[in-house]
Amino acid sequence: MNPRAFSTLGCPGAGLDEVVRLARTGPCTGIELRCSDDQLVHPELDSDEADRIAGALRRAGLAVPVLASYVQVAADGPDVVEQLARHIALAARLGAGQVRVFGGGAGLPKGRWERAVRHLAAAAPLAAAAGVGIALETHDEFLTGAEVAEVLEAVDSPAVGAVWDAVNPWRAGESPERTADLLGPWLRHVQLKDVASPTDLRPVLPGRGVLPLGDVLGQLRRLGYDGWISLEWERTWYPEAAPLAEVLPAFHRVLDAA
Template sequence: MRLAFSTLGVPGMPLPQVLRLAADHGFHGVELRTHPEEPVHTGLSPAQRATVAEEFEATGIRPLALAGYPRVAAPGEDGPVLDKTRELLHLARDLGAPFVRVFPGGGDAAPEEADAAAVRRLTALAPSAEDAGVRLLLETHDSHLTGAAVARVLEAVGHDSVGALWDTLHTWRGGEEPEATYDALGPYLGYVQVKDAASADDLTPLPLGDGTLPLTEVIEQLSRAGQEADCWLCWEYEKRWYPSVPGIDPLLPGAADHLRRLLAASA
């Protein structure tokens, strides 16, 4: 399995510095939070996009995914959701990123209404994703915390260019065991976000291994399923939302070592 980290842990950090951190600590890729306040966003010009792609190419680090914020199950008109997601797909194509992340965001809508909105929009977006050579991933998050909830939507969409992002924090919060999550998401899995926290009631990010998430079980499940070669593990340390926690920079070596120990133990 290959290792990545998210730029949520280094908010606003210039891309060359992010890439140096990844290379120095043995990470193979970077998940890019795609927001106007970040160095990489959909407002970049063609020349700026080419520069970003060249910076990745020069370091050998992969732009794993664009972490976007469209909410495909949210109430409201389809147009803005579709437009924003297509902008992300075009940016991913230009940067050479294989994945774009979207949220469910169903809010207070009834589950069947949220599912229907997500299915309708993802079905409409699937041809754009296929044309861009990018896979659109629905994250286990908010209204669809579990693998079972996300799989309901993806089964109805039924397109190879639309898959799942397994956020281990949220499936754990949803009470779903790793084996059950993988059983639901295995046919659709893009990559896996790993995190750690003290409890489901205290989601303050912790260094990997210092909390209570079942990361050993997650990696053992991926190994049993034969995901050693194809799967990415991406550490999402959400400093952007928790400014009082330590910076990610000094934690990267320990995170990489911890994941490698878990991988070696599961081999």
Template sequence: MRLAFSTLGVPGTPLPEVLRLAGDAGFHGVELRAHPEEPVHPGLDADERQAVARRFAAAGLTLLCLAGYPRLAAPGDDAPVLAETRALLHLAHDLGAPYVRVFPGGAPDDAAGSDAAAVRRLAEAARIAEGLGVRVLLETHDSHARGADVARVLSAVDHPGAGALWDVMHTWRGGEEPETTHRLLAPYLGYVQVKDIPSREDTTPLPPGEGVLPLADLAEVLTRATDAATPAPGAGTGVEWLCWEYEKRWYPQVRELPGLLPGVRTHLLALLAGAA
């Protein structure tokens, strides 16, 4: 299994520095936050996009995903949501990233309406994504925090261009253990995002192994799935990637990224080795 880390928590860090940190710590790829305050976003012109792709190639690293912010289950018109998603998909295509992350963002008091909006928009986004050789991943987050919620939408969409990004914290806080979530999401899974937290109530991010999330159970489930002879239909690369999410952007008190990366890599590799 290959390891990536997310730049969600280090806004504005120059891309060469991100790539240097990833390479020095032995990670295989990076998930980039695609936001206007970041170096990589849909506003880049053709030359700038080519420069980003060349930097990744020169570093020998994979741009795993562009983490965007369209909310596909949110109330309102479809057009702006789809326009934002389409721009991210074209950027991913140009940069060679296999995935784009989107959020649900549904109304808490209208589950049926949120599902309907998500299915309608994700079906259109999946069609566009497939044509670009990219996959759009709905994250287990906010209104659709559990694997059951995201699987419900994806089963209705039923398109290979759409999949799931499994954020383990949200599914666990929603009452699902890793084995249950994996069973629900396996037909759709793009990759898995991990962190750690002090408790169900306190989501201050901790390095993996310092909190309460069942990461050893997760590693066992993922290792078992990776060793299976036949992947689930439509699962794509499935459990090939494990991505650590670092969130200093929203929790300024957490430790600085450079000092954490080597230990995080070592801990994740040890979890996977112990589950083998």
């Protein structure tokens, strides 16, 4: 059985005690920590507080598979590698296995692919030295497995892999089988969710929406993927969505039935 986690994206404003309590309501053994100014961990978190959080999670028997950063590796700026270095150092302090990164949003100037490759290649030795991976998510400018795989092939580092956000390649027209084939060599983490439709991304309970979750999980089995599967419940962006505590049982039912 794959180890299970949830993202703190689903419990905005929650403190450490509440995050631990949520994990204990079901068989989650990991917490995907969203790294943002309004969250439990953020880019300027000092070392003492990072150590306190890491220790509390460790004592609770909880791992941190991913530090979910908002670094845009295709951005056109002088400090992208510096941002990556800071997040890598924080991830190492927290005991996180990976730093999640994005390509970047719409409107980036030309040369997105080249900048992403250059920045990831420059940060890869830093990640390897820290014992932390960098994982590029299927998101925004690199929405599909094909787009992420093209970047990772060029970077060609074992320290740099992929996060498969199950919704994004599918809504872009890429089948789960195709995404699995493309990302298989680099797959480090999987984010599971369900939505109302390919054009209506409001979160719905896993198994109640239109995403072919059974196909996604079947492809992971085919790959022999034994890594983390994390529930990414986007209540931060959709505050009207149900509380995370009400959603976790549906997440576990989908995985148990696979």
